[in-house]
Amino acid sequence: MQTRPLFDSDLDGFRDSVRKFFEKEAVPFHAQWEKDGQVSKELWRKAGEMGFLCPTAPEEYGGVGADFRYSAVVMEEASALGLSGVGFSLHSDIVMPYILRHGTEAQKQTYIPKLISGELIGAIAMTEPGAGSDLQGVKTTAIKKGDSYILNGSKTFITNGQLCDLVIVVAKTDPKEGAKGTSLFIVEAGTKGFEKGQNLEKVGMKAQDTSEMFFQDVEIPAENLLGEAEGRGFIQLMQELPQERLLVGLTAMTACEAALQWTIDYTKERKAFGKPIMAFQNTRFKLAELKADIFAGRCFTDRCLELHLDNKLDVPTAAMLKQWTTDLQCKVMDECVQLHGGYGYMWEYPIARAWADARVQRIYAGTNEIMKEIVARAL
Numbered sequence: 001m002q003t004r005p006l007f008d009s010d011l012d013g014f015r016d017s018v019r020k021f022f023e024k025e026a027v028p029f030h031a032q033w034e035k036d037g038q039v040s041k042e043l044w045r046k047a048g049e050m051g052f053l054c055p056t057a058p059e060e061y062g063g064v065g066a067d068f069r070y071s072a073v074v075m076e077e078a079s080a081l082g083l084s085g086v087g088f089s090l091h092s093d094i095v096m097p098y099i100l101r102h103g104t105e106a107q108k109q110t111y112i113p114k115l116i117s118g119e120l121i122g123a124i125a126m127t128e129p130g131a132g133s134d135l136q137g138v139k140t141t142a143i144k145k146g147d148s149y150i151l152n153g154s155k156t157f158i159t160n161g162q163l164c165d166l167v168i169v170v171a172k173t174d175p176k177e178g179a180k181g182t183s184l185f186i187v188e189a190g191t192k193g194f195e196k197g198q199n200l201e202k203v204g205m206k207a208q209d210t211s212e213m214f215f216q217d218v219e220i221p222a223e224n225l226l227g228e229a230e231g232r233g234f235i236q237l238m239q240e241l242p243q244e245r246l247l248v249g250l251t252a253m254t255a256c257e258a259a260l261q262w263t264i265d266y267t268k269e270r271k272a273f274g275k276p277i278m279a280f281q282n283t284r285f286k287l288a289e290l291k292a293d294i295f296a297g298r299c300f301t302d303r304c305l306e307l308h309l310d311n312k313l314d315v316p317t318a319a320m321l322k323q324w325t326t327d328l329q330c331k332v333m334d335e336c337v338q339l340h341g342g343y344g345y346m347w348e349y350p351i352a353r354a355w356a357d358a359r360v361q362r363i364y365a366g367t368n369e370i371m372k373e374i375v376a377r378a379l
């Protein structure tokens, strides 16, 4: 791995314990979790005990108030080991920050300590069967009735969708309005009328649960509106997007680095025409090109991380990063599969899984076409 000035030696110990935790508690079970379509709840609870969930949560809510590099370390280590089933980053770095930054004091006190411990697993439900990129088109409604809201609608493709105990749901409090009529709600699993649908069968990330959700006349207390006022949902969503897209970029580059190393090792071992595959000029040139691409990608990602630590990562820059790094990730995985030959297409080889896992990175957290729209609008 190249030197990363942002990550000083203070973080080495933390990285080491995260790596050891995943090697012991996740690597041996991941193949079974792929068959199960989800990881165990036990893994979440143990990660909570170790302080690996929500590392940035402040001390007043039971956290350690670490900076975002610690979150990056947890995700990077999962990504480096190919643990695509581990949905911690969505929980720790998307769901928890929504509550921390936009929730009422009562919501923070109620939910954040349990997200830190792993007692509660979080999800966020924006996408619907008829509305993905165009979120203003969501049809789910939350209509005020006395001291409650009545929620109706359905969601799909929701990460942590089977395991989750609480979901932040995007709904229209004023269906006649677009963005201005949108609000976010905290909905607890087990609330009458809230059903988790099937665990969707995906091309990759097979150990991560991704689900449909159905809401039929779900009565939720008015205090579960995220924040104090209706109609702020879009503003809240927009404020959290740079961090979400930075997360994707960070995992993309770590996955690329891991894939390159597996491929270097493999091509040194594997022989054809009496010599290692690595001896062919095509192999060496391909690997040299990928090495340079990944080096550049890592500089780009860490610069964005640095900006984010200073609260200066803006929406277009984060969009640029998400698009560029995930396009690169798919290119790297494809080249690395090619250099593995037929073995690269076999599920038991990490490179095959990494290739399948990579594809969705260009689709979720805003598709790469939408990312280019965002960048182009700011030109």
Ligand SMILES: Cc1cc2nc3c(=O)[nH]c(=O)nc-3n(C[C@H](O)[C@H](O)[C@H](O)COP(=O)(O)OP(=O)(O)OC[C@H]3O[C@@H](n4cnc5c(N)ncnc54)[C@H](O)[C@@H]3O)c2cc1C
Residues within 6 Å of the ligand: 124, 125, 126, 127, 130, 131, 132, 133, 134, 156, 157, 158, 159, 160, 202, 205, 210, 360, 363, 364, 365, 366, 367, 368, 369, 370, 373
């Ligand atoms: C594994 C997985 C996990 C996910 N996790 C979550 C989650 O936890 N929570 C959640 O809410 N959602 C989640 N999603 C949903 C994801 O965010 C959406 O799939 C994504 O936003 C795209 O929406 P869509 O699938 O409806 O595609 P569409 O919006 O229908 O897009 C289809 C195609 O049209 C293109 N397109 C659309 N609009 C434009 C435009 N204006 N200009 C150019 N091209 C355009 C898109 O780029 C894409 O290529 C997940 C998806 C997957 C696959």
